[in-house]
Amino acid sequence: MHLRDTPEEATFRAELRAWLAENVPKLPPEPDHTDWPGRRAYESQWQRLLFDAGYAGINWPVEGGGKGATPGEHLIYLEEASAAKAPEVTVGFVGQMHAGPTLIAEGTPEQKAHHLRGILDGSHVWCQGFSEPEAGSDLASLRTRAVRDGDHYVVTGQKIWTSNATVADYCELLVRTDPDVPKHKGITWLIMPMDLPGIEVRPLVTAHGTAEFAELFLDEVRIPVANRVGDENDGWRVANVTLSFERGTGFVGEMLDTTNLMKELVAIAEVTPKGAGTAWDDPGIRRELGQIAAELDALWAYTKRNVSAGAKGGLPMGSGSAFKLSYAGVVQRLGDLALRILDRASLAMDDVDGRPTAAQVHGRLHAFAVSLGGGTSQIQQNIIAERVLGLPRER
Amino acid sequence: MDLTTSDDQQALQEMISRFAADRFDIDTVRAFGEPGGFDRAAWAELAELGTFGIALPEDAGGVGLGTIDAVLVHEALGAGLVPGPLVAATLAAGLVDGVIDGSVVPAVLDRPAHGPVVVEHLRDADVLLVVDGDGVSKVDTAGLAGTVLPHPTDPVTPVTLLDAVPTGERVAGPEVAAAWRRLGSVLASAQLVGLSEASTAVAVDYAKERQQFGRPIGSFQGLKHLLADCYMRTEVARSAVWSAGVNIDEPEPGDIDRAVAAARLMAARAATENGKTGVQVHGGMGFTWEVVAHLYLKRAWVLETQFGNPDDAAELVALKVAG
Incomplete structure (x- = not known):
């Protein structure tokens, strides 16, 4: 086992980091999250930059027009993109994470020719x-x-x-x-x-x-x-190609963004008055934050385990479900902690008192998307119980 | 980046698991806790496998493998409920003669700031090693005034109350002490991962067999969801512990202290929560002395405070996040 980059990975990381440092600042200010046409234009512009630089479809196979990066490079890409505050993938998610990979696996040559390029260069949503x-x-x-x-x-x-x-x-x-x-x-x-x-x-x-x-x-x-x-009549099998993809690495980019949100919460806690000091002076708040951070660190390690296992021949059964179940829990706890720290500043989904509080309240609500979307947490528990632990079906 | 076990590492874990199942069946494990029950012959056989010298260089009598391999060994030892001062012996094997072959049994103590202190395995130890910020000290157990407490919470882990911790003889400096604290913490966390997995497996087996309302209780979602959470906690914790183990072997990618603390938090949570679930899934029988479910939980309680408790670990991770 090893965690350090190979020489090839180190080169990939250095080039990517330099490219991100040069290109992220070229983007206009990020549109409001309620402005979907604006978000589409913003993300498409970014996707075009990625495409022209050869980073689009980072984990797609080369024959599908992707970069065909190794699983290790894919994780480096997600890590560096998040660290550089590159745009989150929202309007592009279905195309890049579901439809594109499904077409690569199951589409006709005509369908691939017509659709894959548009997903990769950001022109098709x-x-x-x-x-x-x-x-x-x-x-x-x-x-x-x-x-x-x-x-x-x-x-x-x-x-x-x-x-x-x-x-x-x-x-x-x-x-x-x-x-x-x-x-x-x-x-x-x-x-x-x-x-x-x-x-x-x-x-x-x-x-x-x-x-x-x-x-x-x-x-x-x-x-x-x-x-x-x-x-x-074979659509259920075709659909499950995409669902298994979503349960694999689909939430990793979002998890890294959650790590950024957690760091912003610490910065808020450090300037939020509480008692004679600040919210960050409260050991109860620090320990809860420490537990959340530890679990996010652990989930990043779990991702590395699963991705390297996948590269060697197979993602262990249930690992995607366990990842998502754990992540859904920790993102909700982070949101709960944010509301504790914000106290009455949590009454508005607007920034209060010069602190970036709106994103924290928004994050608490968004956490439900994680425990509900792509198979609820309870469905993930059933999958683990029946397919991994071998417990009998209810009926 | 590769966080999967090699074929050799899987074989190593299987060897330890097999040995534990054969040599440390549940009656042998329970007997270790009885007065005079520490079986030195079994301990020496365990040592003969290379267990304590796994990560020591070959020219020091060790096996020459890495910290991550010691982590995998301790995972298997924890899963097998193997008794005795396993962490202490692995730490001391390179420092105190006779520990590596099992002929000398050590106990280890992270020196508390004040007050009387409860030390595990001191009853059976030939030597006590005390770790603090200045280094490691060796204390002869013959002259120690302590009381073996008659009702240890984990019946397999004897505990002694020491009114004061003697200074002893300094045998290593602050760098060794710091390394021991990290390694000791990660190895205890690795045992916690093994306990998490094993207590879940015992509970899953029971849930498949036990019939109520005309069907196996494991078919009910109320139990399925509890047990699925156990699986999740084990795998998340294992990831953190492996990552910390690798981080000790190759320091550059991350903050080792943060990784060690995160591993402790996740492993302690997994072992204690899964241990509690194991008791609950066994119903009334889980609350009996005879059924093994409580032994996993009690061992988890012993280990979760070894070289750092979860509260201190949470505090450390939080301060690292804040930078």
């Missing part, structure tokens, strides 16, 4: 049409119906929790093509252009007040059969 009002944790029970009509599927139904739908060009869509077989066996994966007739997008405002999600209402939307990824 994707959204995800998986969940439905009646198909959440039980995703496979989804009902949105697709009926074959010549060279098209005619799609009618409703989707929810569709991230970035208001600014997206394409949607990775799961539809039911056969209602008469067991639920996992009648699902198909389609690429839906968001400008087709019959699509209505209604923004869904989250508890932290942003229209990060939307509901999609689909009324006889005609999607070409050529947009099908994988075989008809």
Whole structure:
């Protein structure tokens, strides 16, 4: 075992760090997190810079147009990008983390040629049409119906929790093509252009007040059969290529950003009056912060373990679930601690008294996205209990 | 970057686990705690495997492996509930003659700031090594005035109350003392990881067998979620402990003291929480002396204060974050 960079990794890190130092300052001020068109423009501009420098699709294979970095280089990239305060991946998440990797694994040559470049250079934004009002944790029970009509599927139904739908060009869509077989066996994966007739997008405002999600209402939307990824009725398997990806390393970049948020919280605590001193003088607050920091350090080490195990031939079963379960817990504890430190400054999602308090309140609310999105914490616990520990299924 | 075990390292862990299962079955483990129950023959056999000299150079009689290998050995020792002053022997093996082959049994104490002090394994020790900021001192146990307490919390870990800690004879300087504190902490944390995993495994086995309401209790989500959390805590803690072990071997990538403290926090949490869950999952039987569940929890309580307790570790990590 070793933690130090190899000579190749050290070179990669040094070049990347220099490039980030030169290019991050070129960006305009970051738009407000409620301004989704603004965020799209901002992130696309950054993605274009990454693309031109050869850093786009860092962990995508070379044949998919990516950099084909080693797992170690991928982690170095995430570490350095976070340290340099490079833009977080939000509107680009579905394309870069789900749709792109799925197309690389399962798409036709035409689909790859048409879509991968746009995801990599930031010109195409994707959204995800998986969940439905009646198909959440039980995703496979989804009902949105697709009926074959010549060279098209005619799609009618409703989707929810569709991230970035208001600014997206394409949607990775799961539809039911056969209602008469067991639920996992009648699902198909389609690429839906968001400008087709019959699509209505209604923004869904989250508890932290942003229209990060939307509901999609689909009324006889005609999607070409050529947009099908994988075989008809094989969409559940295709979808799980992306879900396993999300449970693997999808949250690592966000975790590193949480580490930055934690450091900002310490700086706030050091200037927030409490009793005769500051909040940071309170040993209870320091110890809770120390425990949170230790767990984030441990999760970074766990990431290195999992990534190096993956590179050697296989991510251990359940490791992605255990990572996400632990991370969801620690990000919520960090948010709880932030509210304790902020005290009455937590009553507004605005900066109070010259301190960057808004991001902390926002972070507490955002923490629910971690314990709910990509499989709730309780679903992760079921996965670990049944698939790792071998406990019997309930039914 | 590589945080996975090699084939050799897996074989090393398996060897220790097998030995522990064969030579330290549960009756032998329990007997160690009885007055006069310390089995010197078993201890010497454990030493013969290279257990205590695992990370010492070969020309010092050791095996010549790294701190991370000692970590893996102690993980397996913890999982096997192997009794005795395992951390003390590993620290002292390079300093006190006879420790490496098991013929001399050491106890070790991180000198407290004040007051009477409770020392584990002193009852069975030939020599007491006291660590403080100035170095390591050797105290002859023959002349020590102490009371062996009749009801140790962990029945397998005898404890002695010392009214005062004698000065003793200085046998190493401050650098060795600092290294001992780090290594001692990480090895105790490694045993805590082993305890976390083993107590979970015992509870999972029970949950698969025990039937209530006409089905195995492990099919109920109330228990599944408790046990899934145990798995999560073990793996997160193991990651922190391995990372700290590697960090001692190759200091440049990180802050060693922060890594050691983070490892202690995660490992103590995993072992105590999983130990408690293990008792709870066994139901009323978990609350009995006969069922082993309580032994994992009690050993965790012993180890979580060895070379640094979780509160001090949390304080240290917090101050490192603040810079």
